[in-house]
Amino acid sequence: MTGGRPGTDHEGMDNGGYTVTGLRISDAEREPAIESLKEAYAEGRLDHEEFDMRMHLAMTAKTHSELAAVVADLGRPVPQYASKEVVAGAADGEDRMLAALAHGSGMVPVIIPPLAIMLLSGRRSQYVRRHAAEALNFQLTLLLVTIVTFGLGGVVYAVAWIAALVGAVVALTGQDFRYPWILRAIK
Template sequence: MDDGGYAGVGLRVSDSEREPVLELLKEAYAEGRLEHDEFEMRMHLAMTAKTRADLAAVASDLGRPGLQALPGKAVEQAPDGEDRMWAALAHGSGVAPLIVPALVIMLLGGQRSAYVRRQAAEAVNFQLTLLLVTIVTFGLGGVLYAVTWIVAAIAAVFALGGQDFRYPWILRLIR
C-alpha cells in the first residue's frame, strides 16, 4: 500500500500534523466550499482525530494539486496512457513464463507511477506463485502455464483500462 511517505496510517497524529488540515478547512470555508455546519463538524473531527487515517478522512475531498499529501495517504493521480501501457506490458509478460520483464517494469516504471508499481508487483507475484507451484509439484505445476496466458491477457486489458487487477489465489510476496 502506498502511504505517501508516511509510515503507518494507523499511527497517532500530533498537533503539528493537524495544523495543515485545519488551515485547509479554513480556506475551504472561506472559499465557500464548506457550509458553516460542515466546517464546524470537520474542525471538531480534525481536532479530535487520533490517527493519521482519521485526519486524512476529514479533508480528503478538499485537497488541491499544491497540497500533495495530507497526513495518512497521498492523493494518487489517475494513470495516464503511458502508465496504463506499462502496467499492461507487465501483466502481458505473464503470457510467457518469465518474471524478468514484469520485475524490470516494477523497478523502473514503478519509480514514475504508483499505479505501474502496484500492477507490476501484482504481475511479479503471479509469476512467482506459478514458479513456486511448479517447483513444489516437481514440474507438474508447469501445466498451469498453459492456461495462465488467459488470466494474464485479462489483467492486461484491465490495466489498459486504468483499473487495478488482483490475481486470485496467489502469494503476495512483493508489495
C-alpha cells in the first residue's frame, strides 16, 4: 500500500480511505441483488434449493462484498457503490425538504401534494421521487381502506399522521423510508 493516507486512491478504496466492499449495506441496496436472483431463478439458471440458499445469504449479508459474492457468477454486473453519498442518492437540502413535505402532507389526508411533488420535482431528483411515491402510496392505501370499510377505516387516519411525521423526519435526514403494510401501486 503506497502512501497509506486517507484521500488517496487505492484498489478497493474510495477517496475517504475506507474500503467500499467493507461498508455495511441497507435493505435498499439488497434489492438489486434479490431481483437478479429472482431473474436467474425464473430463467432456470438456479434450482430451487440454490435460489433459497442465495436468497437467505442476500437477506443476511452485512457488507457489499458479502452481497457481491451471492450474485457474482450470475453474469450480471454487480452494483458498485463508490461512497456513502452515491448510495444515499446525494440528496441536497432542497430534495430533503421536498421529500419531507411529501410525507408531511399525510397529516392531512389529501393525495394531491405528494402527487404534485412527484410529478414536478421527481424528474429532477430520484430521491424526491422515491419519497413522494411512497407518501402517495401510503395515502392511497389509507383512502382505499376507508372506502372498502364504508368509512370505518377513517379511524386509521387518526394515527396515520404519526407515520407521516416519522417519514418526514427520516426524509429530512437524507435516508429512505418505507411505510409498512401499504400497497405500492406507484413506483
